Structure formats: structure tokens, C-alpha cells
Amino acid sequence: MIPASTKRTALAAILFLAAAMPAYAHVGAGSTSSFAAGFAHPLSGLDHMTAMVAVGLWAAMKGGKALWGWPLAFLGVMLVGGALGMLHVPVPFVEPGILASVVALGLLVALAIDLPVSVGVAIIGLFALFHGHAHGAEVPENAAGLEYMASFAAATALLHGVGMAAGLRLGWRFRGLARAAGAACAAIGVGLSFGMV
Structure with missing residues (x-):
């Protein structure tokens, strides 16, 4: 069992590391x-x-x-971030925030961090704002842009569903596999931060 203080320290260190590196993964792509x-x-x-x-x-x-709360929080705040991006309202640290989300969410799964639902909503909402803003900033300001955001939200919900289905299917008996998937997610985030993926 990893002590809680070690988990918090590792999470903070990786978040700061990821936040220092730009992703360049979205605008204009x-x-x-x-x-x-x-x-x-x-x-x-x-x-x-x-x-x-x-x-x-x-x-x-x-x-x-x-x-239902965490995926809906992500979708809702992502759409708000998308609207801010479409309106050209600046949000600081978007690309580092996206990278931090990959690492942090992966670590939250890998370390099986059990937080109150409201705290999870806040964390997920913050990351959703970055993801939404990045994509909203690149869409045209017309009906096609709204269509793009709606379909982007549908695909996001599908990916949430894939994660939930896998997690529920694995259950407590195979919880280690879900945690390994979280570790892989965090590793991908670190790889993206350093341009290795």
C-alpha cells in the first residue's frame, strides 16, 4: 500500500511537469x-x-x-469551454492543462484515488474547460461550428462510456487491470509532454 502522502507528492510533481510543456495538439489541426x-x-x-x-x-x-456525475460534468464544462473558444475568450494554460489532464486522470485511476464526488467534478471540470476551449478555438463561428462541437461531445460521451464499461466489466476482482490502464494513460501523457509519443 502506497502512503497517501507519497501519492499526493507524486501527483503534484507530475502535474507540474506536464504543465510546463505545451502540447501543440489542437489549434488548427x-x-x-x-x-x-x-x-x-x-x-x-x-x-x-x-x-x-x-x-x-x-x-x-x-x-x-x-x-453519471463525472462524465456529465466533463461534457457540460467542455461545451462551455468550447463556447469560450469560439468567442475567442482567452483561457490561460490550455495546452499544458490538456497534457496535465492526461497525466493526472491516469494517475487518479492508477493510484485508485477515492475522492468525494464533488471534488472529482471540480477536477474533471477544470480539465474539461481546457479540452473544450482548445477545440472551440479552432471551429468556425457558424452552424458548422456548432455541429462540430455537438459531434465532438457525442464522441467524448462514447469514450467515457468505453471507460465506464471497461471499469464496470473488470469490477473489483480485476481492479488491477483498470489501474494498469490508468498508469498507461499517465505514461502516454508524460510521453506527449516530452514529444516521445
């Missing part, structure tokens, strides 16, 4: 004017895909209200 482009984008970006699956895994590990 690919088509942003159709339903198909919006749906495909989260499925083609390793940063988004791993973070969304980690949200689902963490929600499944927590259970109860987190099963």
Missing part, C-alpha cells in the same frame, strides 16, 4: 466544419482519447453518483 470531423477528432487524438477513457474508468471505480 484538421477539418473543423462538419459532424464527421467533430466526431472523428477525439477518436484520432491520443491525448483526448486517453483522458476521456480515464474519466470513465475513474467514474466506474468510484461508482454511485460518479457514474
Whole structure:
């Protein structure tokens, strides 16, 4: 059993490390004017895909209200961030925040961090703001942009569902596999931070 203070220290160190490195993974990348482009984008970006699956895994590990609360919090705040991006409202540290989300969400799963649902909502909401803003900043300010964001949200919900289904299927008996997936997510985030992935 890893002491709680060691878990907190490791999480803080990796978050600061990830926050120091830009991702350059979003703005201006690919088509942003159709339903198909919006749906495909989260499925083609390793940063988004791993973070969304980690949200689902963490929600499944927590259970109860987190099963619906955490994914809905992410979707809702992501859409708010997307609207801010479309309106060109600046949000600081977007790319480092996206990288930090991959690492932090992976660690929360890997270390099986059990937080109150409200604290999980706050953490997930913060990361969702970054993901949403990055994608909202790259879409056109018209109906096609709204279509893109709606399809992006649908793909995000699908990825949350994949994570939840995997976590619930593994259950307590195979909880170590879910934690290993979280560790892989954190490793991908570190790899993205250093340009190794």
C-alpha cells in the first residue's frame, strides 16, 4: 500500500511537469466544419482519447453518483469551454492543462484515488474547460461550428462510456487491470509532454 502522502507528492510533481510543456495538439489541426470531423477528432487524438477513457474508468471505480456525475460534468464544462473558444475568450494554460489532464486522470485511476464526488467534478471540470476551449478555438463561428462541437461531445460521451464499461466489466476482482490502464494513460501523457509519443 502506497502512503497517501507519497501519492499526493507524486501527483503534484507530475502535474507540474506536464504543465510546463505545451502540447501543440489542437489549434488548427484538421477539418473543423462538419459532424464527421467533430466526431472523428477525439477518436484520432491520443491525448483526448486517453483522458476521456480515464474519466470513465475513474467514474466506474468510484461508482454511485460518479457514474453519471463525472462524465456529465466533463461534457457540460467542455461545451462551455468550447463556447469560450469560439468567442475567442482567452483561457490561460490550455495546452499544458490538456497534457496535465492526461497525466493526472491516469494517475487518479492508477493510484485508485477515492475522492468525494464533488471534488472529482471540480477536477474533471477544470480539465474539461481546457479540452473544450482548445477545440472551440479552432471551429468556425457558424452552424458548422456548432455541429462540430455537438459531434465532438457525442464522441467524448462514447469514450467515457468505453471507460465506464471497461471499469464496470473488470469490477473489483480485476481492479488491477483498470489501474494498469490508468498508469498507461499517465505514461502516454508524460510521453506527449516530452514529444516521445
